[in-house]
Amino acid sequence: xxxxxxxxxxxxxxxxxxxxxxxxxxxxxxxxxxxxxxxxxxxxxxxxxxxxxxxxxxxxxxxxxxxxxxxxxxxxxxxxxxxxxxxxxxxxxxxxxxxxxxxxxxxxxxxxxxxxxxxxxxxxxxxxxxxxxxxxxxxxxxxx
Amino acid sequence: xxxxxxxxxxxxxxxxxxxxxxxxxxxxxxxxxxxxxxxxxxxxxxxxxxxxxxxxxxxxxxxxxxxxxxxxxxxxxxxxxxxxxxxxxxxxxxxxxxxxxxxxxxxxxxxxxxxxxxxxxxxxxxxxxxxxxxxxxxxxxxxx
Amino acid sequence: xxxxxxxxxxxxxxxxxxxxxxxxxxxxxxxxxxxxxxxxxxxxxxxxxxxxxxxxxxxxxxxxxxxxxxxxxxxxxxxxxxxxxxxxxxxxxxxxxxxxxxxxxxxxxxxxxxxxxxxxxxxxxxxxxxxxxxxxxxxxxxxx
Amino acid sequence: xxxxxxxxxxxxxxxxxxxxxxxxxxxxxxxxxxxxxxxxxxxxxxxxxxxxxxxxxxxxxxxxxxxxxxxxxxxxxxxxxxxxxxxxxxxxxxxxxxxxxxxxxxxxxxxxxxxxxxxxxxxxxxxxxxxxxxxxxxxxxxxx
Numbered sequence: 001x002x003x004x005x006x007x008x009x010x011x012x013x014x015x016x017x018x019x020x021x022x023x024x025x026x027x028x029x030x031x032x033x034x035x036x037x038x039x040x041x042x043x044x045x046x047x048x049x050x051x052x053x054x055x056x057x058x059x060x061x062x063x064x065x066x067x068x069x070x071x072x073x074x075x076x077x078x079x080x081x082x083x084x085x086x087x088x089x090x091x092x093x094x095x096x097x098x099x100x101x102x103x104x105x106x107x108x109x110x111x112x113x114x115x116x117x118x119x120x121x122x123x124x125x126x127x128x129x130x131x132x133x134x135x136x137x138x139x140x141x142x143x144x
Numbered sequence: 145x146x147x148x149x150x151x152x153x154x155x156x157x158x159x160x161x162x163x164x165x166x167x168x169x170x171x172x173x174x175x176x177x178x179x180x181x182x183x184x185x186x187x188x189x190x191x192x193x194x195x196x197x198x199x200x201x202x203x204x205x206x207x208x209x210x211x212x213x214x215x216x217x218x219x220x221x222x223x224x225x226x227x228x229x230x231x232x233x234x235x236x237x238x239x240x241x242x243x244x245x246x247x248x249x250x251x252x253x254x255x256x257x258x259x260x261x262x263x264x265x266x267x268x269x270x271x272x273x274x275x276x277x278x279x280x281x282x283x284x285x286x287x288x
Numbered sequence: 289x290x291x292x293x294x295x296x297x298x299x300x301x302x303x304x305x306x307x308x309x310x311x312x313x314x315x316x317x318x319x320x321x322x323x324x325x326x327x328x329x330x331x332x333x334x335x336x337x338x339x340x341x342x343x344x345x346x347x348x349x350x351x352x353x354x355x356x357x358x359x360x361x362x363x364x365x366x367x368x369x370x371x372x373x374x375x376x377x378x379x380x381x382x383x384x385x386x387x388x389x390x391x392x393x394x395x396x397x398x399x400x401x402x403x404x405x406x407x408x409x410x411x412x413x414x415x416x417x418x419x420x421x422x423x424x425x426x427x428x429x430x431x432x
Numbered sequence: 433x434x435x436x437x438x439x440x441x442x443x444x445x446x447x448x449x450x451x452x453x454x455x456x457x458x459x460x461x462x463x464x465x466x467x468x469x470x471x472x473x474x475x476x477x478x479x480x481x482x483x484x485x486x487x488x489x490x491x492x493x494x495x496x497x498x499x500x501x502x503x504x505x506x507x508x509x510x511x512x513x514x515x516x517x518x519x520x521x522x523x524x525x526x527x528x529x530x531x532x533x534x535x536x537x538x539x540x541x542x543x544x545x546x547x548x549x550x551x552x553x554x555x556x557x558x559x560x561x562x563x564x565x566x567x568x569x570x571x572x573x574x575x576x
């Protein structure tokens with residue numbers, strides 16, 4: 001198991017503090033009997049938005065909206081209907097107009113079921129142009 | 145099999161002319177191995193919008209948008225991954241501000257897999273108030 | 289507002305006791321800015337399964353699985369991202385091989401946002417044949 | 433724009449031959465007015481399965497099923513409701529028990545809207561153990 005965005009798994013794991021609980025819905029499974037590969041991105045999105053809201057950075061009627069620029073997921077364990085997980089998010093890197101977010105999903109035994117990462121870019125929804133993040137936002141994002 | 149919105153199944157079946165093809169996606173199945181009960185509403189929506197577009201009644205940046213007021217589906221046959229279907233739609237009744245649409249889904253043998261219906265209301269997206277349908281629209285809707 | 293499966297709304301409302309909380313996910317909205325019409329059926333399914341589990345009637349590796357036979361939803365209010373709701377379910381009628389379930393979704397003010405109903409049939413997953421519900425199950429289902 | 437799994441974009445682009453058409457569904461959009469970030473993974477899955485089927489490598493009742501081991505997507509352009517795209521897939525690398533697949537999504541002008549990649553592992557659905565790909569399969573996969 002080598003994941004390009006994780007140097008040391010134990011250290012990486014210790015750097016998260018924000019999480020939300022999720023429970024697998026029946027409609028998120030597929031005929032192979034497990035969680036469909038598209039469902040973790042729903043969990044990532046829910047956790048990402050709650051994380052941004054906790055930092056005051058997800059405002060619905062805003063002049064700058066966060067748009068996903070890339071996204072990836074590593075499936076370390078199969079997930080099943082009715083199981084409960086904690087979805088962790090952190091800002092791994094904060095740029096001038098973008099964020100690199102990391103994701104970690106733990107099962108009830110505390111084992112890592114999924115890891116992930118992805119870049120968000122703040123854009124002006126009318127012009128489509130990138131928007132600089134205020135300095136106080138950047139500081140807030142990297143604080144635990 | 146008695147479905148409140150269908151008097152005579154053979155006659156009802158003969159009243160449809162507009163349809164779109166769909167093919168069941170893997171992600172639309174669930175762990176019971178069949179199409180999840182939420183997926184037919186995705187098919188209904190796709191067929192409904194194509195039907196409205198064919199009548200010039202689905203315009204994205206419009207002053208009147210169609211909002212679903214109620215929706216129902218009768219599951220006559222189980223559906224499976226990779227199967228192909230035709231999703232038929234018709235305007236069963238056209239009111240002043242709303243439409244009653246009927247849906248019929250046929251499998252490749254021509255058997256009815258699903259039936260459905262639902263009411264659409266045209267509203268002004270800014271005020272939320274209902275909007276009257278122009279007379280020429282109403283005529284167009286009931287024409288085959 | 290007249291809904292065929294509700295005689296008296298105030299009385300109907302008072303007959304529910306089981307509910308689960310849900311919060312609208314971003315991915316459940318659409319470009320009209322509200323919850324997409326397909327999403328309530330995801331909420332109904334989650335509530336239905338929790339209700340059946342609470343009665344011991346949803347067992348994953350079972351000889352009888354509940355299959356949706358019909359389903360309907362009345363959209364009384366538009367729902368929006370990040371809003372919280374309670375999804376109520378009850379067994380309105382218990383037959384020999386099937387259940388008629390009713391659904392009620394309340395917003396945070398206690399107003400009804402959605403109502404719904406649908407029939408579930410218990411079938412043998414191998415043969416596809418209907419399976420009779422044991423008497424003690426039937427009694428448990430109608431008990432609050 | 434630098435994407436780790438693409439060395440030279442023009443060359444990379446020329447290496448695809450298999451594709452399927454998709455059209456964005458209304459339910460795949462979100463309140464930002466564009467395609468939700470989770471939807472491209474549905475398109476990838478549909479294209480992936482069609483690709484595997486075209487090689488005889490997706491058999492529903494099989495002793496070896498393909499399970500997604502990792503998945504990533506780069507969003508080069510925003511996508512909108514009702515737009516049509518071609519989703520290309522190729523086997524970038526074929527291992528003993530796994531495949532590395534690449535994805536490219538072109539808009540109607542022939543511009544790249546999305547790129548992606550992900551690893552598939554063949555496992556025995558009963559034991560969960562990896563299964564070796566037959567030599568003739570491996571050869572077939574890298575042939576255009």
